[in-house]
Amino acid sequence: MYNSFIVRIFVGAYDAFTLAYQGSILKRIVDVFKRCILYLTNGSIFISIFTKGFNVIERSLFYRLVSSILDLGTNIFRKLNNFIKKIGEESIVYNSFSKLFGTNLALVRSLAVFVLFFAIGIILNNLIKGAFSGRSYIVSFVLIIGTTMVITLGDGLEKLLNNSFVYGFIMDLFTIDEEGGDQWW
Secondary structure, three states, X not given: OOOOHHHHHHHHXXXXXXXXXXXXXXXXXXXXXHHHHHHHHOOOHHHHHHHOOOOHHHHOHHHHHXXXXXXXXXXXXXXXXXXXXXXXXXXXXXXXXXXXXXXXXXXXHHHHHHHHHHHHHHHHHHHHHOOOOHHHHHHHHHHHHHHHHHHHHOOHHHHHHHHOHHHHHHHHHHOOOOOOOOOOO
16 A cells, blocks of 8 residues: 555545546546547648657757757756866855755754744844734744754754654655555556
């Protein structure tokens, strides 16, 4: 069966709709329209250009010109990418981005720092304006506590998440069983 509960629901719904559609009046009407369209388009050169193995479009001068330009653009971007990779290791910006977003843990820490300062900014903004909004303070304090825990846990964060039942349940909702069972695709 499926490891993902959501996928299992969608597959069951699809099977139910397919079974209901097979004997429906709608299927009979669609089949009549389909036969009429196939009869009317039988022998059409215009339809055969797009549906058959005609190479009329591929042999045209315009197609060759456009594909040559696109190939040239692809080669230029590929060479530019290789050049940037060569000089990028010495770049301050490249090194900064690779340190901030290079690994999953670094990405989580960077996002946690952003959310921490966002929450602090909300509190400071409310204090400067003199506005008291109890809910925004509560949410801000929860965000500050949560992000502080994420930042201080560091390397133990991945181990903590892998051992968490809530995280495992959420991941199982969207993970498909790859070691057997029916394939949904």
